[in-house]
Amino acid sequence: MRHQHDPHALITTPVAANLLRGALELEHTGRGLLPHRLPARARAQCTDPQLARAESQPSGVRLVFRTRATVVELDTLPTKIAYVGAPARPDGVYDLLVDGHLAGQARVAGGDTLTVDITTRTAERRPGSVGTLRFGDLPDRVKDVEIWLPYNETTELVALRTDAPVEPVPDRGRKVWLHHGSSISHGSDAAGPSTTWPALAAALGDVELINLGLAGSALLDPFTARTLRDTPADLISIKIGINLVNHDLMRLRAFTPAVHGFLDTIRDGHPRTPLLVVSPILCPMVEDTPGPSTIDLTALGAGQLRFRATGDPAERASGKLTLGVIRDELARIVGQRAAADPNLHHLDGRDLYGPADATALPLPDRLHPDAATHQHMARRFAARAFTAPGPFAPQPAERGA
Incomplete structure (x- = not known):
């Protein structure tokens, strides 16, 4: 018998861990359920506001359920970020997938607003109201539904309503891929x-993604290494480099043992x-020029968001890091360790985005890839990691050989 939908009788289903994927911890805030991508013990070890914003922005976090519903509503309380002097940012995007295929996109207005002044490093929060996301006219059949939360908005989940019951999707037996990186992995832009x-790479590789891409915060922090250590996963990748240069965080003398320690903890x-271990993609402004990097205020005055490096290439002699220095050292470290660790692998980030790509698909703000480049990088990564003889490719026994 076909399910009879009553558009006036939506069912409310509690949002709980059994319907969420990609989050490492859930916090009940009093207003809703807040997914975190770092556990509380990690968050307690660093009070950096940039990290707090990044880990609470649910990149890769999605609601996943099975239902015959033709209408899905989700109440959320997002936190919008506005930068003083910068162009207004559009509301974050929610993606609806039906049986693995993108079936719709929507945005939620309202929510809290966090106004950040980059020059004074201060922020002011203005509270807002809950908004409602609605997807209608879904296929009237049993289907797997995924709602991917905005990668760039902290999102508290308030209520889920449907016009038919929902249930968790059974385990598909997919491998879990745990990935850590910078804002480029986080999702910008x-x-x-x-x-x-x-x-996209996870979809191409048919794996379940846990994305620990942390904008501005891939800094070889020990608490991040411990989070990777303690998170169950079948495949792990770390993409290190650009944040270390942009923050001018350490010198080569500190970088090498920090990488070893990070890998030791994961192991x-x-x-x-x-x-x-993935080295940085090409970023011409910091290939040979050290950081720190900053927003180009001249461009900002013209309404454009762009970045620039402020270091001196001659400072490499004193141990300052550039992407070129980091790539060479990561390749050397992995080569050294792989002699005793055959499951440790290296990928040069320029294989994902290199000189020819920079000509065809330039970085709009000189730092972050655009939407087309994300697709390009995903295809490249899937070809090099998930396809034989890549390190994440199924082994002969898994292929039924």
Whole structure:
């Protein structure tokens, strides 16, 4: 018998862990359920506002359920970020996937607003109201529905309503891919949360993604390494470099042992898991010029958001980091360790986005890839990691050989 839908009788289903994927911890805030991508013990070890914003922005986090519903409503309380002097940012995008295919996109107005002054490093929060996301006219059949949350808006989940019951989707037996990186992995400036390069690569590789891309915060922090260590995963990748240069965080003397320590910690929890170290994609402004990098105020005055490096190339002699220096050192470190760790692998980030790509698909703000480049990088990564002889490719026994 076909299910009879009553458009006036929506069912409210509690949003709980069994309907969420991609989050490492859930916090009940009093207003809703807030997904976190770092656990509380990690968050307690660093009070950096940039990290707090990044880890609470739900890149890769999605509601996943099975239903015959033709109408889905989700109440959320987003936090919008506005930068003083910068062009207004559009509302974050929610992606609706039906049986794995993008079936709709929507935005939620309202919510809290966090206004950040980059020059004074201060921020002011203005409270707002809950908004409602609505998807209608869905196929009237049993289907798997995914709602991917905006990668660039902290999002508290308030209520889920449908015109038919929902249930968790059974385990599909997919491998779990745990990835850590910078804002480029976090999603900036993809067209939507399911089309960041890690999300697209995960779809191409038929794996479940946990995205620990942390904008401005891929800094070899020990608490991030411990989070990776303690998170169950079948495949792990870390993409390191651009944030270290942009923050001018350390010198080569500190970088090398920090990388070793980061890898040692991951290996404490995942001694034989395939582990891929990815060096930075091409970024011409910091290939040979050290940081710190900053917003180009001249461009900002003209209404354009662009970045520039402020270091001196001669400072490389004193150990300052550039992307070129980091790439060479990561390749050397992985080569050294791989002699005793056959499941450790290296990928030069320029294989994902290199000189020819920079000509065809230039970085609009000199730092972040655009939507087309996210798709390009995803295809490249899937070809090099998930396809034989890549490190994440199914082994012969898994292919039924």
